[in-house]
Amino acid sequence: MDLIAAVAARGDMPKAKAGEAVDAVLTAIEGALKAGEEVRLVGFGTFAVTQRKASKGRDPRTGAEIDIAATTSVRFKAGKGLKDALV
Helix, strand or coil, X not given: CCHHHHHHHHHCCCXXXXXXXXXXXXXXXXXXXXXXXXXXXXXXXXXXXXXXXXXXXXXXXXXXXXXXXXXXXXXXXXCXXXXXXXX
């Protein structure tokens, strides 16, 4: 699905304006996540930054112990409205 085309059709606006709107929303979400904030879209879901600690693991081919680096990732938890819409 092309999100910009879908927004343009639903909002009865040119694709250029829809593109600006989608870009603005995504930039705002990205900025908030970079600042360590949680982003809640009521009825849709929540985006949050999570930290995973460094750990030890095993290489499945050799069985050798390896170091797994700490990582930062984004988690999304679907809200009730989105869950209900998918049923």
